[in-house]
Amino acid sequence: MSQIHSSAKNLNLRAQVIKTLLAVQNGQSLTSVLNQHINIVSDRDRGLYHELTLGCLRQWHALKAITLPLLTKPLENDAVESCLYLGLYQLLCTRVPPHAAISETVTAAKQLGYEPLSGLVNAILRRVSRETEQFQTALEQAHGLPSWLYKRVKKDWPEHLEDLCKNLKQTAPLTLRVNERQVSRAEYLEILEEEQIDAHACELSDVGITLEQTGNITDLPGFEAGGFSVQDEHAQLCATLLPNLDDQVVVDACAAPGGKLAHILERFNPKKIIALDHDAKRLLRVAENLERLELNEHANVEIITADATKWTAEQPVDCIVLDAPCSAIGVMRRHPDIRLLRHSTDIEKTVDLQKKILAHMWQQLKVGGTLLYVTCSILKVENEQQMVNFFAEHADAKEIKIEANWGLTQIHGRQLLPETGYGDGFYYCRIEKIA
Structure with missing residues (x-):
């Protein structure tokens, strides 16, 4: 498909970005390619590389919508398409001077072996640079979602549709969760103020x-000593929805990378907590996080690589936190590659897997115990509808309503939508086993 001739070292920064965008178009997650790709980029350029790559992915479908009318015939060339989107993104969304954006992007097209089409790239970018305002308006107005997802969001959230599309195109704020075993929030805010780091x-x-x-997170005061973790604000609500877990046996059913597990250990002193995940590599991060936060000394934590549809407890447990595998549409601001990687057909498979995990984990819970069902999705089929089906099939389950000043009340559970400047899209439903 691609005729990339030059060795990676000789490529300009735009060509490096295009190679990363192509990898995502070919189905690789950004996390899996980022480290390898960024190593080739000079330290000086890494900030720009990051901004261009993430920005392009975030605006991908909006850029596509405004590019199509500029083409007389379909391109059918992923690399040149990426060149155009990258050029448009620089012209419409960054402070890169237009002449630099155009010349660097045209050079990238040539370096990647697409010289015959570089004239087309040049012509389109020049036109957009002359009519910047019109195109900026068009970009803002484009919903920016793949069409299958737009239809689902429209069906699920008709009255929130416009805000949702707009909010999902923004960058998510960087949020910390202070480790209360070490420092209070007020104290840590003072420390940040002394270091002249703006925070609220x-x-x-x-x-x-x-x-x-x-x-750089690792440069913040108290990182090495475990003073805080990075965690979205809406994800931080998880631990506040649990009963008192002191002296209880708890299972974190899909635990990696361990944010919720660490928060539970910061708040409670469980008798035992079992962290399950099918991905052994990601479980290593759980252990590292607990060590940095100094939470593994006083707690009885068992970290187990296991499939949550099959793992069985020795005896029924008091509480299960089930942060179920999901489409992750709610965290798309942080993982903009989801726009390209997720497909309509994935949703049904995911819903099916959630149902299996729910049914199996429910059997591990003792009567009187609590299961907290969590996703980072905004699709009702994974959330409210999943719960409607669960309660219909489990007479021994009773919802414990979440009384809160946040989110939207659903038939069962509460839904938080991603908001600009605030948290991501999360769903919570609290269930008690009554028989």
Whole structure:
């Protein structure tokens, strides 16, 4: 498909970005290719590489919508399509000077072996640079979702549709969760102020802090000592929805990378907590996080690589946190590659897997115990509808309503939608076993 001739070292920054975009178009997740690709980029250019790659993915379908009318016939060339989107993104969304954006992107097309089409790229980018305002308006007005997803969101959230499309195109804020075993939120805010780092307390999470600026997390005061974790504000609500877990046996059924598990250990002293995940590599991160946060000394934590549809407890447990595998549409601002990687056909498979895990984990829960069902999706089929089906099939299950000043009440559970400047899309439903 691609005729990439030059060795990676000789490519300009735009060509490096295009190679990353092509990898995502070919179905690779950004996380899986990013480290390998960014190593070739000079330190000086890494910030721009990041911004261009993530920005292009975030605006991908909106850029596509405004590019189509500019083409006399379909391109059918992923690399050149990526060149155009990258050029448009720079012209419409960044401070890169137009002449640099155009010449660097045209050079990238040539370096990647598409010289015959570089004239087309040049012509289209020049036209857009002359009519920037019109195209900026068109870009803002485009919903920016793949059409299958747009239809689903429209069906699920007709009255929130416009806001949702707009909010999902923004970047998500950087939010910390302070480790209360080490420092209070007020104290940590003072430490940040002394270091002249702009930050403010979150509204919904009582341990959350939003940073006004981005930077290297590991450089923040107290990182090595385990003073905080990075976690979305809406994800931080999970631990507040659980009963008192002191001296209880708890299962975190899909635990990696361990944010919710660590939060439980910061708040409670369970007798035992079992962290399950099918991905052994990601479970290593759980262990590393617990060590950095100094949470593994006082807690009885068992980390097990296991399939949550098959794993059985030695005896029924008191509480299960089930952060179910999902489409992750609610966290698309943080993982913009989801726009390209997720397909309509994935949803049914995911819903089916959630149902299997739910049914199996429910059998591991003791009577009187609590299961908290969580997803980072905004699709009702994975959330409200999944719960409607669960309650219809389990007479021994009773919903414990979440009384809260956040989110939208559903038939069962509560839904948080992604909001600009605030948290991501999360769904919570609390269930008690009554027989």
